[in-house]
Amino acid sequence: MSENIVEKEIEVKDMSFFYGEKEALKNVTLNVEKNKITSLIGPSGCGKTTLLRCFNRMHDLYKGNRYTGEIIFKNQNILDKNIDITKLRTDIGMVFQKPTPFPMSIFDNVAYGLRLKGIKNKTELHNRVEHVLKKSALWNEVADRLSSSAMGLSGGQQQRLCLARTLAPEPDVVLFDEPTSALDPISTKKIEELMQELRGSITMLIVTHNMQQAARISDRTAFMYMGELVEEDATDIMFTYPKKQMTEEYITGKFG
Amino acid sequence: MDLRLIRKIKGYIMLFLSTLAALIGVVLLFAILYKVIMSGLDGLNLNLFIKDEAPAFLQASGGLRHAFIGQLLITVIASLIGIPIGILGGIYLSEYAHNTKTGRFLSSLADVSISIPTIIIGTFIYSILVRPLGHFNGWAGAAALAVILIPIVMRTTEESLKLIPWQLREAALALGTPMYKVIKDIVIKSALTGIFTGVSLAVARIAGETAPLLFTSFSNNTLSFNMNEPVASLTVSIFTYASSAFENWISLAWAAALVITVFILITNIILKQIMKKRSY
Numbered sequence: 001m002s003e004n005i006v007e008k009e010i011e012v013k014d015m016s017f018f019y020g021e022k023e024a025l026k027n028v029t030l031n032v033e034k035n036k037i038t039s040l041i042g043p044s045g046c047g048k049t050t051l052l053r054c055f056n057r058m059h060d061l062y063k064g065n066r067y068t069g070e071i072i073f074k075n076q077n078i079l080d081k082n083i084d085i086t087k088l089r090t091d092i093g094m095v096f097q098k099p100t101p102f103p104m105s106i107f108d109n110v111a112y113g114l115r116l117k118g119i120k121n122k123t124e125l126h127n128r129v130e131h132v133l134k135k136s137a138l139w140n141e142v143a144d145r146l147s148s149s150a151m152g153l154s155g156g157q158q159q160r161l162c163l164a165r166t167l168a169p170e171p172d173v174v175l176f177d178e179p180t181s182a183l184d185p186i187s188t189k190k191i192e193e194l195m196q197e198l199r200g201s202i203t204m205l206i207v208t209h210n211m212q213q214a215a216r217i218s219d220r221t222a223f224m225y226m227g228e229l230v231e232e233d234a235t236d237i238m239f240t241y242p243k244k245q246m247t248e249e250y251i252t253g254k255f256g
Numbered sequence: 257m258d259l260r261l262i263r264k265i266k267g268y269i270m271l272f273l274s275t276l277a278a279l280i281g282v283v284l285l286f287a288i289l290y291k292v293i294m295s296g297l298d299g300l301n302l303n304l305f306i307k308d309e310a311p312a313f314l315q316a317s318g319g320l321r322h323a324f325i326g327q328l329l330i331t332v333i334a335s336l337i338g339i340p341i342g343i344l345g346g347i348y349l350s351e352y353a354h355n356t357k358t359g360r361f362l363s364s365l366a367d368v369s370i371s372i373p374t375i376i377i378g379t380f381i382y383s384i385l386v387r388p389l390g391h392f393n394g395w396a397g398a399a400a401l402a403v404i405l406i407p408i409v410m411r412t413t414e415e416s417l418k419l420i421p422w423q424l425r426e427a428a429l430a431l432g433t434p435m436y437k438v439i440k441d442i443v444i445k446s447a448l449t450g451i452f453t454g455v456s457l458a459v460a461r462i463a464g465e466t467a468p469l470l471f472t473s474f475s476n477n478t479l480s481f482n483m484n485e486p487v488a489s490l491t492v493s494i495f496t497y498a499s500s501a502f503e504n505w506i507s508l509a510w511a512a513a514l515v516i517t518v519f520i521l522i523t524n525i526i527l528k529q530i531m532k533k534r535s536y
């Protein structure tokens with residue numbers, strides 16, 4: 001079976017993370033499989049967001065944060081101080097919990113990352129914006145108002161716009177931090193469907209507190225507890241025969 | 257007497273006292289406005305804006321064009337110096353120095369400078385830009401107003417920028433945007449109304465300053481665009497004219513006071529309205 005020839009996109013090796021003195025991640029080791037969806041689950045405060053934000057070095061924004069260990073991506077340790085962070089963030093995009101439209105037109109929002117990449121040609125920009133908006137199932141809703149402000153969209157549309165904006169520069173990996181927790185069920189479904197369509201061409205890591213969602217959409221699931229990565233496996237195994245007792249207790253709702 | 261009755265009486269006394277206090281404030285404000293409007297309307301005519309000072313003893317109908325233009329000149333130059341420095345300072349405080357000791361220190365320093373009596377700022381500028389040159393000059397006036405303007409603009413900019421959620425900055429950074437571009441394209445753009453309002457309120461504030469100009473640009477009884485010489489200003493003219501012994505000058509002073517009051521009132525009302533709309 002081809003299942004055995006898994007390709008690794010990201011390798012987390014014995015990584016710890018500190019907010020100042022507080023150790024929020026303890027010796028995490030994890031392989032993220034290429035072009036699959038991996039869910040990060042675990043009780044609130046266990047470090048899911050913290051782990052996710054290591055992959056695009058978002059923690060660098062704040063003083064006193066510190067990493068040890070390695071995260072290997074494209075044969076490089078991305079925790080290395082000398083790495084090109086701008087390039088890393090073009091390769092690894094992120095969608096946040098609350099929609100974060102920029103104060104500009106719908107078109108300019110999606111074109112933002114493309115322009116950053118140096119694409120200036122109007123036709124090319126337009127084609128790529130159209131393409132990615134179609135891919136994000138937003139084109140029909142916004143085609144006639146590309147030049148109006150993105151702030152006028154509904155919450156669900158804004159979140160799909162943010163996904164389109166993230167996808168536009170064609171990243172290899174997209175990180176999602178509870179992307180649907182602020183959305184209604186219909187918008188949630190749309191985002192989940194989009195993720196399903198992207199599966200196979202993009203590596204996705206999603207933090208979710210919703211176990212049904214993890215079971216529904218992901219290929220792999222990782223369970224975290226108090227800053228440690230307890231267990232990671234194929235989603236169906238994790239939700240039926242987890243190896244660790246703690247995972248089972250969490251999944252069956254004994255704590256959380 | 258029973259306790260409830262006592263409480264009730266105390267409540268009425270409190271209500272009475274605070275209503276009275278509020279009334280005194282409002283009545284005083286309206287008394288000032290009434291006096292300014294009534295006395296101002298007398299001297300208000302076209303000459304006020306198109307003629308310069310006429311010697312008072314001639315009883316000729318002079319105007320305050322020189323003072324309006326001088327005031328405008330000084331205020332515009334002060335704004336050109338002060339606004340960019342203030343905004344950049346605010347950006348530094350909010351974006352680069354947030355949550356740092358330096359940032360907090362500079363922020364409170366700005367707050368302290370806002371509450372320094374402006375006459376002290378005038379004296380300070382006098383000692384560095386007037387005394388060494390040996391004569392009053394327009395630059396000194398503009399510098400004094402700029403010194404008043406900078407901390408106000410700095411703090412309002414800082415506060416406006418801080419209202420923008422960090423997640424928006426993170427979202428831009430997560431696309432690989434360099435910090436300076438995040439500030440330029442996203443943060444400032446989101447905070448534009450707030451910054452604009454703060455700047456306008458600050459400019460309206462310096463437009464009404466007298467004390468710092470007395471020691472710096474002083475006054476001039478003719479129209480002058482030479483910033484190296486004393487430059488007339490409305491507020492100083494009002495001061496001189498109002499304290500003179502000539503009927504027609506006093507009447508001009510009232511008219512000028514009316515113009516400046518109406519200007520500041522209208523700007524404030526418009527800007528407060530803009531601010532209200534913005535904060536849902």
Ligand SMILES: Nc1ncnc2c1ncn2[C@@H]1O[C@H](COP(=O)(O)OP(=O)(O)O)[C@@H](O)[C@H]1O
Pocket residue numbers: 019022024042043044045046047048049050051
């Ligand atoms: N900026 C921060 N500074 C200090 N501690 C933090 C910070 N952010 C999160 N933490 C702590 O790190 C731990 C993990 O947080 P987080 O990754 O947000 O958890 P999760 O996303 O799983 O709910 C929590 O104990 C939290 O209190």
Ligand SMILES: [Mg+2]
Pocket residue numbers: 048049050207
């Ligand atoms: Mg979280």
